[in-house]
Amino acid sequence: MDHIPRLSEVLYVGLCRKIGTPTEVAIRRDVMDMWEMIEKNKQIYTGTTYMFTGSYREGFRFDSSDMDVMFWNHSHKMISKVSQFSIYDTSKHTIILMEDTDTPPGFVILQLLTQPKDTYITSALVSLKGIGYLSNLLWRENNLQIIREYKGYHTVESHGPCSTGCHGNIEIDLAFCLKSIHWTKITSTWIERSLNYNWPPAFVLNEILKNGYHCVPIGNNILSPFYELEWRLSFSQAEQKLVCTMNHTQFLCYGLLKIFLKEVIKDSIDEPLLCSYHIKTTMFWIIQLETIQWCPNNLLNCFWKCFKYLVHCVYRGVFPNFFIPQNNMFLNKIIGSARGFLFEQLNQYYRMGVSCLLLSPTLRSILEPALRTPSFAVHFLEGHVKSDVEIDYHCRFEIFSLSFSNMTYQEMFTQLKSIERLLQFLFSPCQTLTLQCCTAQILIDMVFIAAHSSFCNTHKEMFALERTFCNILKLAGSIGCDSDLLYLALYYYRIGRYHGTIRLIHFIRKRLSQPFIFYNLRDEQRYKSVCRLSPSGRMKMARAKDLVLNVGVLYIPELLLEQQEAKNSGELSLFISPFLTLEWLSVLSYYRLGNRPQCQQSLSDLKTLLLYDDGRHIPTDHRDLAWQILGICQHLVGDLLGALQSYQESLKKEPCHRIQEATEARIKYTEMQLHRHIL
Secondary structure, three states: OOOHHHHHHHHHHHHHHHHOOHHHHHHHHHHHHHHHHHHHHHHHHHOEEEEEEHHHHHOOOOOOOOEEEEEEEOOEEEEOOHHHHHHOOOOOOEEEEEEOOOOOOOEEEEEEOOOOOOHHHHOOEEEEOOEEEEOHHHHHHHHHHHHHHOOOOEEEEEEOOEEEEEEOOEEEEEEEOEEEOOOOHHHHHHHHHHHHHOOOOHHHHHHHHHHOEEEEOOOOOOOOOOHHHEEEEEOHHHHHHHHHOOOHHHHHHHHHHHHHHHHHHOOOOOOOOOOHHHHHHHHHHHHHHOOOOOOHHHHHHHHHHHHHHHHHHHHHOOOEOOOOOOOEOOOOOOOHHHHHHHHHHHHHHHHHHHHHHHHOHHHHHHHHHHHHOOOOOOOHHHHHOOOHHHHHHHHHHHHHOOOOOOOOHHHHHHHHHHHHHHOOOOOOHHHHHHHHHHHHHHHHHHHHHHHHHOOOOOHHHHHHHHHHHHHHHHHHHHHOOHHHHHHHHHHHHHOOOHHHHHHHHHHHHHHHOOOOOEOOOOOHHHHHHHOOOOHHHHHHHHEOOOEEEEOOOOOOHHHHHHHHHHHHOOOOEEEEOHHHHHHHHHHHHHHHHOOHHHHHHHHHHHHHHHHHOOOOOOOHHHHHHHHHHHHHHHHHHOOHHHHHHHHHHHHHOOOOOOOHHHHHHHHHHHHHHHHHHHO
16 A cells, blocks of 8 residues: 555645635635624524525535525524423424424424424424324425415425525526424434544534524435424534534545545436435544544545444445444445445445546546546645635635625615624734625615605705715725725716716726736735735736626616616626626716717727637626616617617527516617608
8 A cells, every 4th residue: 555645645735725724724714604694683683593504505616516594593492301391482483392202213293382483384284193293294395385475486395394496507406494492312422432432533523513403394214104294303404514524535535435436426317326425424433533643645535434434334234324323324325235235336445446537537537647647646735735826816715605685674774783893803814805795795785775665855964865875985995805896986977976986997997907816816926026015915906807787676667677677587686797887887977977979989998808808807797787787878879770780689698687588678669669760
């Protein structure tokens, strides 16, 4: 095995580049942690909490990864003993008792102890011998119906305890569940085992115990007479904490197993028996019970130890749940001839040794250079090295992926209260930057939502309110990046301050024309000139981001039709390039001021930008709306033929914003006007 340490380090470095360096994984988690802290009070206010779980929340960013989201209502309180009944206020809470006396390990039956406070509980209620229980089947059907009614999702279907649907190109698993902080007796062995083996560390274990666990609507065996009443205990929140305690070698080994599962084990099987959860459970057992040196030059041995455990479990037909070992996760699933076939498949790989990894295209591409050249070697620290621009770009991508769309004014005010409290604490640079960016976006959204619904009795009140809104938008622009000032330009245009819009556009254009600015593409050499600045300074000076327009709020009258159509199609937001916005607002403002030469010049600049941009200024998936905006501007100045061509070009692009019906309506209206001109 002399070659194993060298190959292990090569594999470690390759996986760092494929899965993420320690810094990148930390950034992903820090951003999500801060987002959850900002959201916490708002979710308490609304009475419903949701959290991301699964691979995405753990820090993976595989191209094929779906997103897992869990929801629960704060007024639904689950208890494990009747004596815990007195803890809660029955006038505010629906009390549910978990019964596990006659259920398979890891499953409970939920008995309703009080009158339900909402139709959600009532609609899932069934009676058994005069006692009310919650039906997992009815619960899932209700959830499925709710998701199907929301236009943002398509191809919605039931998948285990979840409702699975696609939002755009992303597959999302939505699990509506119930939460408890009262640990059942059957989980006591896991708590004792964790203390004995000192994994997870005591502070992590205490946090897990404080946060509790969930019940999800799925039974153990569909043939069981009580299947409809059984609910499975879910420890997704605890699992996320456990993954975050892994060192980077452990995390990469986890990712390595996931790649091997997807590209090798599942590759030739129509209905795979093993899933990612089996991989995760394998990692937990090996980390807790086995004495392994988890380091980069031992990565192949770590993988092999985990793979051997998986093969052994399939051979025995027993795969114990990490939290409740009495729960055999293979029971009723991987049995009989199916288990035999799976064992033969895994045993074939086992006989190949670690060379079975070469069956994976991804892993083969990493290992082949080292196998062809015996002298080929890398030091594991090479996998940790990323340039400042790469790290900043990754941080930018994670932060700008966050969304606070379609909230009420009160919900955003609650978020600002959370931010005010968070300012008292010290965070990592990435978390501080996330807090800063989120604050700017919330302030911007608050202004436009308030402006959308505000009513003034006098001109004096209106001017005072407009001055307040402008000051808040200026504050948001000073907190966020320079492109955030475009929201102020939008507001100036909306209230008729066209000269102010023009002046601000000139200022922003000058700032965004700096060579070190990165938006969709980046120039590493030029970016080095700002690397000496703090993360906040680099965000302010060197980053540009899209304008995100909430489809339910009026920003600018010219886009009202597109917002309404996107809303009807289930979209939450429209995304517009800041560079496109500069030219677009220039056209509109000069038109309103009656400056025809400057209006035509700006229109020409806008068209040139669209025709010759290489993706640096307008992302490919935003071009449906970009061509639509050009058509609107051409229509406004009277170029009907040019507008018609631009609308038709919009229809040819990827329908990212789902505004096709709005485009077709504009085409029809333009053709009518052209017909009148001909007549």
